[in-house]
Amino acid sequence: MHNNQKYKPLVAVSSEAMKLEESLKCPQMEAEESGQNEDRFYHLAESIPASIHILQDNKLVWVNSTLLKISGFTREEFMEIDYWSFIHPDFREMVGQKIDACLQGLNSPSHYEFVINTPKRNNVWVEAFTCYLEYQGKPAVIAVLYDITERKQAEEALHQSKQLLDNIISFLPDPTVVVNNKGNIIAWNRAIEDMTGVMATEMLGKGNHAYALPFYGLPRPTLLDIVLSQDKESWSQYSKVEYIGDETLATETFCPYIGFEGATLYAIASPLCDEQGNKIGAIESVRDITRQKQDQERIRYLSYHDKLTGLYNRAFFEEEIKRLDTERQLPLSIIIGDVNGLKLINDAFGHRDGDELLTSVTNLLKQSCREEDIIARWGGDEFAILLPQTSEEDALQLYKRIKNNCRQTGSYPLQISISLGVATKEYAWQNTLDVLKEAEDRMYRNKLLEHKSNRSVFITSLEKTLWMKSHETREHTTRLRRMVVKMGQSLALPENEMDNLTLLASLHDIGKIGIPKSILDKVGSLSPEEWEIIKKHPEIGYRIALSSPDLSPIADSILMHHERWDGSGYPLGKKGEDIPLNARILAIADAHDVMVNGRPYQKSMSYKEALKEIERCAGTQFDPDLAEIFIACQSKK
Template sequence: MIDDRDYFPHIQPERTRNILQSMQDGVVTTDEAGNIDYLNPAAADLTGIQIQDALGRPADEVVVLLPEGSALPVKTPVASFIKSGGLDHPLAEYLQLILKAKDGRETGVSLNLSSVLDQNRGFRGAVLVLRDITRDIQRQKEILYLSYHDELTGLYNRRFFEENLKRLDTERQHPLSVIIGDINGLKIFNDVFGHLEGDRLLQTAAGIFRRTCRSEDLIARWGGDEFVILLPLTDPDTAGRICSRIREECSKEFEKDLKISISLGHATKTGAKTDTENLIKTAEDRMYKQKLLESQSLKDTIINSMRLLLQERNVETEEHTDRVRFISRRIGEELKLNGTQMKQLDQLALLHDIGKIAVNGTILFKTGHLTREEWEEMRKHPETGYRIARFSPELSQIAEYILTHHERWDGTGYPRKLRITDIPLLSRIIAVADAYDTMMNDQPYRKAMDQKQAVSEILDNAGTQFDPEIVRIFMEKVLNTPLKN
């Protein structure tokens, strides 16, 4: 036992024992022969050996230490330390050790190995202090992982990619190819469904890259919506085939029921003449060229997919949009709208409720009254529709009409509380056409009205919800029912 009485006379032996017994660090002491003469509970737990079974045994049999990454223990470190009289520290070279317990458990530990001296400074044995650093090791691994990985997708990050690009840029790795990929429509996806869904889209894309690339390829998130793949010993044809595999896999993947689309470009370095900076730039330029060529088509595809999804979910049926379009055109013709306005009116009839794609289905198809929170979510759909329309240059001209199609003549509508002629004319037309057709057909929250009831609702709300002049034209030119003065 360590006896501190000569050095700390005010500390009683019982107090010393209590301190050692209470320590979370494992403490093992030996005699001059290297046999254990004390083991505290923490050390017993770490080694998996009961205190009574450890006493008198060589410390090297009980405290089995392995260098990290090795299956072989350090050979008799305590015996060597004692043989040198505490002068030789055989474990000093190891920053981190693994303690192997009797039951096979392995624990990362830090070790302090010191001499036990008597009052004359004579060597009387050794004391080992073992600290469980499992959590520290795990934290270090997590920090190291995060320093080289993208937290969202789990792929390597740009820093790791650039370091390995330098490492792999050797003649024996040529031809060296790079693929740059950019997710199409991520911004509109974020705007419509929120950034959490946008994050899921990025994670899905990362999964596509993992499945389509080879084990030797290095896949990284380049930043934002861009990914980069480093392909050692890969010629241009092979890089092109991998791009084709990625596109094919994209055609099978859907997020929020919308097909995933990724623009790709690749480039190959065959010798020392091309530097890696130009290699990346060439791949990136080719990716952007593809994106530019397909830009309008991709945007149209995304918006059309959203519209079809609304139809599939039975939110906006094709029959409903056809009827709204017919009513709107009759009103527009009477108002002598020009060709551009009539085209915009057709588009508005088709897409005025496209923002409902972001509304939860349980709200859209709820049979009872909406709660305040549900109604607040429903009222967001004109703003979502506005952002969708702004995404496409062709539809940006009707974005304002989509935003304002639920405004009311008396200024109590949403989202901007516009009134009278501050509300765009096309929005006022759609408001009447949409309301009438909605009332004339079954809805989740009520059965269809008959025509008399629907007409009565339209007339009762002329001058409050609807533009009175639009209502007059609707009655006379669509329903052929002249209004009485």
């Protein structure tokens, strides 16, 4: 019941009471009329469904039947009790002030709420409407009381429910904002305070899209507005909004004002409805998914990129071929490249150097290609380049540019060498996979044609690397070649063995590129541990030789060039003719040159002294027959 309606009984009863009072004051008024006024007053006071009483001099002078029923007192008992004992102690002061004001003609009629205690019920909430009244010639207060206990209990339950809801929202782990149907903020939880740095005290009650300011730096519609109004402007703020329930919306949005660099948030919003289904507000929760998006992007990147080089991988390349296989992209050219010597680098220097070679090739290809060209690592040592809208002539120009850039790069540990194949799809009817295979076939064909040139570059690079890493010199290699050629000629070796012998003279110590330079450069005596490391170079050289078709014929000789005729050499302890012929020849020539020219760890001796040492060691360190031939060849010098 509205307060204005509740005042009506008070006004009516007061009016009748005043009429009754007037009739009592006027002696001329007939008794019959006075009795009628009294009857109307009491009849009205008893018929109203409210408790009515008149208070005069702090005592109850009249109460209606309704008040008697709810209190449990008789009329006589009511007249005798202390009025203030009827009122709950917590409200006596307030009620007393209201009654005093009313008696003084202030704030009359008056409206307030308090609690009464009766023999039948304690803590009864009543809503009081009071006004001033003269009763039997003296000031009094007439009061109409309504029992509002149930309403108060409902309000308390509602308050507790709201408090519970506020606490739940406040402690939700996700940042959450709640607005009413006018868009005013009614909840701003702790998590959203932490995310935005804006306190609830600054936000509660605000409207006009104020909830967007801490996120976007300006007031703008958000999911809350879409939920409440469904207007087009709100929808246009997001690239994609999806329903995840009948009326629940979700989206991803970038918020530049969250964190140092902005954040990507996942937002969910739902309407809040009353029991009749009317929208009374909306709630939106957000979650920072920046790390998740970064992880997804990283996974996506890794799924399409080669981890080592950062280039696209084969999976992406094949997808791009399908995507670009349209007439608009013709002519579509493809280049397939194979890096020469990667296995040798891995075996000789380790996979770290092999990785550096692939990285160098990657940089070279990037420098050679256009920005729009698609470069991919096709396999272990193979690369592929996809050139949309590129003629075969232009593709061949790129081919030449890559080759030229290879020649201009440094040579440590090996000069970059790539065998390339080019093919072009010029017509829509051509099968793109056939064009890809054609580019691959041409690459392998060019690899064969370039073999001799690549072999020369390859061996030269190895020699330079060996000279840089160890004490081997170009002059030492030249002298060795000259000596072993003389030996080979004296033995009438066939041409292919002579080639192998001269190659062995150049690269027999290639394994030293795998030995730490600090040990190779040491001037004093080597420790036992260092000597064991040095003794590994034949095995390292053997692995290097096996990894290259150009060196595999001399692999065994590289492995055993430090073996001795009597079996006391290393690394296998082979002896006699179990040691390859070329290795036995080289051992004599190498020892003689070292004795004559010296090493940091060994003084030099005269030419004749060196020959005498060879003669002395024949049959123990050296093959005696070959030692004799060597001495004879060198004596003719």
